[in-house]
Amino acid sequence: MTPSKIADPLRPWLSHPIVRRQVPLYPKDQYEVLLHDGGPHPSKAKPEVRLVEFESMPEENLFVGRVQDPVEHLKSVKQGDRISFIISSSTLCGVMISKQYWKERPDWTICRCEGCDFDELLAPPSQLMSEIYPDLPSGTAPASFTTACGVCGEKQLVTHGVLKIQSKRKAKRAPRSTTSITLTALLCAAIGAAPGLIMFFTIWQATAPIVIALLGAIIGGALSLPGVSGERVATGLAAMTIARNIPVAGSQIADKMIQPPAQGDVDPISKWATEKLLHFLTPECQAPHNWIMFTGLALGLLIGGGVAAHDVSAIGQRNEGLVLPLPGSKDSLLTQGVMVAIAFAVWGGGLGGLIASTAYRRFVIVGLMVGAIGALFMWLLLLAGNADNGYLAVFCIASVLCLAVALFAGFLYANAKVDQDFSLEFDDDSEEDD
Structure with missing residues (x-):
């Protein structure tokens, strides 16, 4: 590849058309790569898709990177290893390869798998041929052979040289923007x-x-x-x-x-949006600062309790309260006062969560967005002149409940000690029970 074709000499992999189109779906300079222990015959371990960070592009269409995610069952590669990989033109996923595979690949046409459309092998053709044809004389090779796909196990045709046949499969549409x-x-x-x-x-x-x-x-x-x-x-x-x-x-x-x-069946953009939402709601947070959120709860409870007590006393003296009685409520003043105190506590906790850390902040934002949707429909009711104080009370209660649920979810996430894995699960007929 000539230097004039490389837009960014520090990130030459962006000159590859598939990488340039797909890389915005992943963290900066990272890409999903299929890791494996070899082809379906030499290995029974299920391939794993993990993020790999680009390091270099030594040749056109050949990339070198370092594995970023933990690897569960594979023996030949682990987190932190430097690997070579290419990009599958059919699945748009990276595929880990060996030096021997890269050397042999130009001499063979690998047809798409009948089951999953995968168009690469997980082992060099020479290695697969020696296992499929153990009695083949040394130095000879068949013009073509059929092997099991390393991803799904269906049939995959491999032929020497360029296979000039018309594909029966319909061309896949490019992913929508x-x-x-x-x-x-x-x-x-x-x-x-x-x-x-x-x-x-x-x-x-x-x-x-x-x-x-x-x-x-x-x-x-x-x-x-x-x-x-x-x-x-x-x-x-x-x-x-x-x-x-x-x-x-x-x-x-x-x-x-x-x-x-x-x-x-899963559009890459839909997958990206789902994973981004999961990552948004579950950020890394070493210090959730629970005490700030609980301080907000306590202060809100004190303020709300004080307001409720003031209003109960004022109404008892036939004066007007600040908040009580609640519009449209048929409950006793004491019950209404408790509801006001709880609402103030939740609002105080929400404010404390916004200040405390991202673990709380993002859940609170989602809770507020849900409340905003309810506010939109309240506005439509008011616009039509059909909303009364009862509707307003129901909306306030619902918004407080949404915010309370968001705070509780943030607390559970901030203090849960679990391993996080946000990769999407797909149907795989070749999966074996552990």
């Missing part, structure tokens, strides 16, 4: 919400059409995402219904019905 997926989701969400909004602004100005619009927007937006279909959603709902209503056997039936998607 983030902008395309986002605009499609927004359009489908608007279409899903349209019936409820039309009813609300025309013939039925009540809460029910707002709920219908919200559910329609969620369903429409979700069904527009790549890898999601009405069939899968219906199967999932049926499986959950069976699991909840048939003791013992229901869970087993549901497990059989709900299968993880095949890797080819």
Whole structure:
């Protein structure tokens, strides 16, 4: 590759078209690579996909990097090892290779696997041939041979030289851009919400059409995402219904019905978005500073309790309270005071969580976003003149509950000592029981 084609001499791997298109989906200068102990015949260990950080590009289409993630079952590679790898043009995933494989690869055409579309081998062709044809005379090689795919175990044809045949498989569409997926989701969400909004602004100005619009927007937006279909959603709902209503056997039936998607069915951008959401909600946090969150809870409880006590006393003296009585509430003043104290405590804890650490902050932000969605529909009700104090009270209670759940989830995550693995699981028929 000529220097003029390398946009960044410090990061030459970005000159590779597939890497340049896919690298934004992963942490900086890292890429998913299929690690293995060799081909399906010399090794029974299941290949593992792990992040590898680019270090150099010694030749065109050949990369060198260091394994970033822990490796579970493989013997030939571990975390921190430097490996060589190439990029599979069909799966867009990196594949660890040996020097011998790189030397032999130009002399062979490796057809795509019949099962998973994988277009590389996990061992040099010469090694596979010696095991498939143990009686083959030295120095000779068949014009072609069939081997088992190292990923799924299906048949894979390997031929010497260039195989000039027309592929029977339809060409795969390029992954959709983030902008395309986002605009499609927004359009489908608007279409899903349209019936409820039309009813609300025309013939039925009540809460029910707002709920219908919200559910329609969620369903429409979700069904527009790549890898999601009405069939899968219906199967999932049926499986959950069976699991909840048939003791013992229901869970087993549901497990059989709900299968993880095949890797080819998952759009890389959807996978990236899911992993980014998981990483956003679960950041590394060595010092969660729980005491700040609990201090906020305590101060909020004291302030809320003080306000409630003041209002109860003021109302007893026939004066007006600051907060009490709550609009539309039929509870006693004491019960309302307890509710106010709890609400102030949760708000204080939320403020403390925002200050404390990322472990709390991001959960609190999600809780506030959920509350903001509820506020949007409250605004629509107010706009139509159908909202009263009762609606406002219900919204306040719901928002406090959302924030309380977010704080509790943040506390559990901040103090849970568990290993984190955010790689998505895919269906793999070749997986063996440990």
